[in-house]
Amino acid sequence: MAELKTGTLDRDASRKVALVTGASRGIGRSTALRLATDGYDVAVIYVGSAEPFEEVVEELRSAGACAKAYECDVSSSKEVDACVGQVLDDFGHVWTLVNNAGITRDGIMARMKDSDFDSVIAVNLKGAFNMVRALTRTFMRQRGGRIINMSSVVGIMGNAGQVNYSASKAGLIGLTKSVARELASRNVTCNAIAPGFVETAMTAGLSDATRKSYEGQIPLGRMCVPEDIAAAISFLASDEASLITGVVLPVDGGMAM
Template sequence: MTEKKVAVVTGASRGIGRAIACELASRGMFVIINYNGSREKAEEVKAEIEAKGGEGEACQCNVADYEACRSFFKEIVRKHGHIDVLVNNAGITKDGLLMAMTEEDFSRVVDTNLKGTFHCIRHVSRQMLKQRSGRIVNLASVVGICGNAGQANYAASKAGVIGLTKSAAKELASRGITVNAIAPGFIRTDMTEVLSDKVKEETAKMIPMGSFGEPKDVAKAAVFLASEEARYITGQVLCVDGGMAM
């Protein structure tokens, strides 16, 4: 049994997930650093957490795989005894215009971003219901609210996450479990670094605050929603987007 609160962060080996994992660890939680591809990157996050006096462990699981998720959460409960926080951050993009988008590219994005979020909520909720407590934070996106040309699959998956968040919040509220979503705007990560300087400049003009956000901006919001201070907040979508969704 782990005495500290246990937080699971999916897709925590880089970008926003990494920032969230480090921030939760800095608040005294034991963090499960979930990754799918790179164990090396996940171990780097673990080392970063431990260097600052925190605790965590790297665990592989492809969230798009329903049975793998079942085993993943079962093992965490067996080892640590409880799961107090779940942050569904794992996500991928396969951008392209609708007329050129393949069915495979649409399905892969939905399988990870939307179904992956469902899989994790489905399997963690059993333990949280038993505990009569828990915090679930889902990563949506500003494009799930506003849409975005060239990202029909990603926008649809993130709009789905918002609907899933609200439905799960209604189902789980009576047992003291909150379910909220964060909708980041353009944040400086590997995903946005591939954009050309011209695209970055044009995008920045659409943001009232005039610049991209940092992963820590999203991490601070996630930590708040995962805390006791947010105990009476559920079913909400918090935009961390510099005013873009306005």
């Protein structure tokens, strides 16, 4: 493995760098914080208001990481190329990429607008492709790295009212396996996480009946929390997972088995 570069930021050269998209809350925030405690410095990507990401950056710094936020629309290859270039200038390298950015535009297929289908594919699937492509030469030069894509249980099982979202998450599985094959010779692993129902601010507002209906579909009887997903990502990013690539790891309480 080539020596990792340090970049222009004042940081500990012994720490690897993780780039996490969609890290303002939920799974992305928990992942960024977990990687910081694992010894990573962390670059986070946001779109829209910078305020939530400024809070995340402060949390990451409090955890001992060198951290910085970057505004970027991951669906735009031009923006991604520019943003990744700046991250590399600042941090020197990226060892782990977590493609977590995603959106939903749910609705039954018969009434779904083209724009709702296209925007979900553009962010969830093409966004991950843009990020991986922008970092491929870096991973190849340093002869190592970790790519972790956020799929979903609905990418495995499908879900009524989410043809666009399910298609994007199923597409990520194909992307993951193909990238794993392309980059394996350079010691770069590429894996996907497939979360089930996850405790979020949105699910906190569900009625008891709806919640019980969801939990009834989970053999282990409870929803995931973001920290469950972050723990799986932490493992796939670790040295202990160096022989694991092309895998789709469900973190769903047994929903998709």
